[in-house]
Amino acid sequence: MPGTLVLVRHGQSEWNLKNLFTGWKDPDLTEKGVTEAKAAGVALKDKGLSFDLAFTSELSRAQRTLSLILKELGQTDLETRRDLALNERDYGDLAGLNKDDARDKWGEEQVHIWRRSYDVPPPGGESLKDTLARTLPYFVTDILPEVMAGKNVIVAAHGNSLRSICMVLNRLNRDEIVGFEIATGVPLIYELGADTRVTASETLSSK
Template sequence: MAKLVLIRHGQSEWNLQNRFTGWWDVNLTDKGVAEAKKSGQMLAASGVAFDQAFVSVQKRAIRTLWIALEEMERTWLPVTKDWHLNERHYGGLTGLDKAETAAKHGKDQVQIWRRSYDVPPPPMEKGAEFDPANDVRYAGLDVPMTESLKLTLERVMPYFNAEIAPLLKADKNILIAAHGNSLRAIVKDLFDVADDVITGVEIPTGNPLMIDLDADLKVKSAAYMDADRATEIPSF
């Protein structure tokens, strides 16, 4: 039985500032660093022997993984970085204060942009302040200008199925450090969560979700390692 651990990055600077972050590259706060350290300590204490790690190309997730691996004394693990695991692109909302945006556009509209499954926010204008299109990390890619959760899933899951699922089926233990929405996409698929339910599933920062999978990648058990900060896990 393979184990898959999902870690949402520790608290970021824009989490703290209540701003839409998406593909913009922000760092961890001191609290985020502490959450990453605790994640690594819990994973070390679990005794699980991990075979490989995957992470997005965004700094907050990369640093979370580095810190956790240091605490686990497993910095030698093979690590694959890939943009398919990036956070959802928040389009024209990127960088905006969430409360101010709700005051301007109305709470109901912002809630639709944030939490509907298939309605994306307004697209980002090319050349806007937080446009990642010219970032060397994305050279040659058709960078999205906005994404719904559905569109996020449509880039995350083909990558997961091609690169990560075969390792799990080979009984390898895998660690993924990523983001609220890219991990929500994986949870939706593995736990077979309905479209209208997944938008309400909260994934806490810096709290590893340990999932036991059978040979067909069916979930046998799942639990957050820090019970005091756990959120509800979809039934399986």
């Protein structure tokens, strides 16, 4: 019988707060982000969940979120695998820029296209399609088999890398995924059947 898969977007980062494009840059969590991560851990504990294996990206905001969650669960020694396949979408030349400044430079319509289209990348960066192309193979070869083997698995990563996974789990098309939002620090819980299809899902809001 398959285990449970939990996806968590990292808590608010310093650059989220400053309205900056982050991508592969590596800012830390804000105080609110720390609170969100701890609340996610408490919510998972209240749900009665514990984990056999964890995955995260190469970026510290996701790693710290995972660490804070596992501390609340009393699982600080849990086996954790890190991989850049789970990194946030690379925003290229936009990384580090204030989103309003980017609109002033390139125009609101162009920035909106870069942010919300499926397959148009910003200069020097990745589209959502590009992010999916590196995230999904890792999910299929490294994460999904562990869940199908009966392990409870938690993945702490980023908005766009997790959207790539959710696109497959939720069977969303390219138009639906661009509008699919994942809140910071809110666990998404998936139960899978023997055919890997989702049999139940839940968004676990903290109290």
